Amino acid sequence: MTLFLRCCCRCLSSSSAAILANTAPTAAASSSSLSVASLLLSCRTLRSLQQIHPHIIRKGLEQHQVLVCRFLVLCTSHFALRYASEVFFRVSSPNVILWNALLNASSNLSSLSDTLYLFNLMRHSQHPDGFSFPCLLKSCSFHAALFLGASLHAAIVHLGLEDDLFIRTSLINLYGKCRQVDASRKLFDTMLYRNEVSWTAMITGYVICGNVVAARLLFDQMPERNIVTWNVMIDGYVKAGDLINARKVFDEMPKRNEISFTSIIDGYAKAGDMVSARFMFEQLNNKDVFSWSVMISGYAQNCQPNEAFKLFVEMYNRKIEPDQVVMVGLMSACAQLGRMSIAKWVDLYVQQISLDASQPHVLAALIDMNAKCGNMERASILFASMQIRDLVSYCSLMQGYSIHGFGAKAAKLFDQMLKEGIIPDDIAFTVILTACGQAGLIEEGSGYFKLMKDAYNIDPSLDHYACMVDLLGRAGLLKEAFEFVKSMPMEPHAGVWGALLLACRMHCNTELAEIALLRLSEVEPQNAGNFVSMSNIYAADNRWADVSQVRYIMRLKGLRKIPGCTWVYS
Numbered sequence: 001m002t003l004f005l006r007c008c009c010r011c012l013s014s015s016s017a018a019i020l021a022n023t024a025p026t027a028a029a030s031s032s033s034l035s036v037a038s039l040l041l042s043c044r045t046l047r048s049l050q051q052i053h054p055h056i057i058r059k060g061l062e063q064h065q066v067l068v069c070r071f072l073v074l075c076t077s078h079f080a081l082r083y084a085s086e087v088f089f090r091v092s093s094p095n096v097i098l099w100n101a102l103l104n105a106s107s108n109l110s111s112l113s114d115t116l117y118l119f120n121l122m123r124h125s126q127h128p129d130g131f132s133f134p135c136l137l138k139s140c141s142f143h144a145a146l147f148l149g150a151s152l153h154a155a156i157v158h159l160g161l162e163d164d165l166f167i168r169t170s171l172i173n174l175y176g177k178c179r180q181v182d183a184s185r186k187l188f189d190t191m192l193y194r195n196e197v198s199w200t201a202m203i204t205g206y207v208i209c210g211n212v213v214a215a216r217l218l219f220d221q222m223p224e225r226n227i228v229t230w231n232v233m234i235d236g237y238v239k240a241g242d243l244i245n246a247r248k249v250f251d252e253m254p255k256r257n258e259i260s261f262t263s264i265i266d267g268y269a270k271a272g273d274m275v276s277a278r279f280m281f282e283q284l285n286n287k288d289v290f291s292w293s294v295m296i297s298g299y300a301q302n303c304q305p306n307e308a309f310k311l312f313v314e315m316y317n318r319k320i321e322p323d324q325v326v327m328v329g330l331m332s333a334c335a336q337l338g339r340m341s342i343a344k345w346v347d348l349y350v351q352q353i354s355l356d357a358s359q360p361h362v363l364a365a366l367i368d369m370n371a372k373c374g375n376m377e378r379a380s381i382l383f384a385s386m387q388i389r390d391l392v393s394y395c396s397l398m399q400g401y402s403i404h405g406f407g408a409k410a411a412k413l414f415d416q417m418l419k420e421g422i423i424p425d426d427i428a429f430t431v432i433l434t435a436c437g438q439a440g441l442i443e444e445g446s447g448y449f450k451l452m453k454d455a456y457n458i459d460p461s462l463d464h465y466a467c468m469v470d471l472l473g474r475a476g477l478l479k480e481a482f483e484f485v486k487s488m489p490m491e492p493h494a495g496v497w498g499a500l501l502l503a504c505r506m507h508c509n510t511e512l513a514e515i516a517l518l519r520l521s522e523v524e525p526q527n528a529g530n531f532v533s534m535s536n537i538y539a540a541d542n543r544w545a546d547v548s549q550v551r552y553i554m555r556l557k558g559l560r561k562i563p564g565c566t567w568v569y570s
Helices: 003-009 014-022 027-041 046-058 065-077 081-088 096-109 112-122 132-142 146-158 165-177 181-189 196-208 212-221 227-239 243-252 258-270 274-283 289-301 305-317 324-337 340-352 360-372 376-385 391-403 407-419 426-439 442-454 462-474 478-486 494-507 510-523 528-540 544-557
Strands: none
Touching: 046 065, 046 081, 065 081, 065 096, 081 096, 096 112, 096 132, 112 132, 132 146, 132 165, 146 165, 165 181, 165 196, 181 196, 196 212, 196 227, 212 227, 227 243, 227 258, 243 258, 258 274, 258 289, 274 289, 289 305, 289 324, 305 324, 324 340, 324 360, 340 360, 360 376, 360 391, 376 391, 391 407, 391 426, 407 426, 426 442, 426 462, 442 462, 462 478, 462 494, 478 494, 478 510, 494 510, 494 528, 510 528, 528 544
């Protein structure tokens, strides 16, 4: 057997390897096949693969199943499923190994329905083996298709393949990903033999279900742990918000990789500790695009947009091409800065690099960035280009209209969203109520507040009540706003009383302002801004003695007015 054939058979069962060996080239054909085999072994890019294919055709090797098998594996690694399918279906009688290679490609790169179609097509000419079912089960796991997975399990039992190591491990993974951890454990406990992948699949199931205690118990029982299992355990603690144990597992690891570092960095970022996240990031020698994306997104999520941009510039200078996660994080940072010039650069950069900007989450981020930076024309064009509009994209555009004083357009867009059958959530109602408040749309805002409760069964939150107080207060309906506050079914928070105080300042109502300040001093006594607002209300009413009294109280409390600043960008 040649070196090439051994490479192809390395990960196959003995029976599968025998099938490939029987299709090995004869002495007459060996010279042509070996030259192509050598090219395939050295292939590193999709372009190289496309250049090798004509050689296979010219040398009459399209039916050479060993070469085609290797070709399909390479197509999968380069995300070229369509190309792999074209090559596969030129083989007159593909054996089970070739079918498994195509199934594996489909399970990684295509939909569940496509993979199921190929599986059923395969059954017309070949019997599925211990490698066929795991490919389909993997696709079921990814799409959380429990019903189909359970049906496959029944077929596997009927065929007597349930004790196959790879199949049973795939079933454990399926049930774990579908949060049926008891079914996973039953299969795990009755296994005749377990390998590291089986243990890891079971531990992963517990982590997905949020049972990090059970995951750790199994982790401690595991005879030999690989780096994947260690990383799963770190991820479990990070998801549980237990950074102490996550770091402890990280420090105990005999060997770490990029995933180990990225998991702990992500944990610190989610906890808001960007100093520790940056420290761990700097300890990572081989930073991949995923580690960069976690840091940039972490800075954006923790309201540090300048740091996000600084890190992106460093990444850019190292000539590391960003992925979608990096660019979405950068767009979020840009939206926080509100600078149109930077937004235009980011928008143009996305068009220049090989990034699929048509993906819904990328488009939604582009819309949000342009809208918050004031480029509503571009945001509207991007929104119109979306084939399928979701709640996030609608909210992004509505919020943009609201920020820039187009409340009526936001209301019109909200109504359009309802007509398209998109169900609003509590955030969507916060956005539209804010827009109505800033535009003075009292009737529309009151209608949306009632719609939220009556039509969508959403209990108004404190933020919703604050929006309504703001809506009434801005319109000068201060008495109605105060009565609304008193009718609330829960204790008002600072946002509610703050909205009333702001309205009192706008309309010079000192009586209600004093009530609002009194309540604000109870819920947030160290907020100097509330006292400053009250002082300004007294000043507008020429009550200078009361102004002095407020300033005296501020000195007693040790409160100081925070100096304001204005940024002007060219």
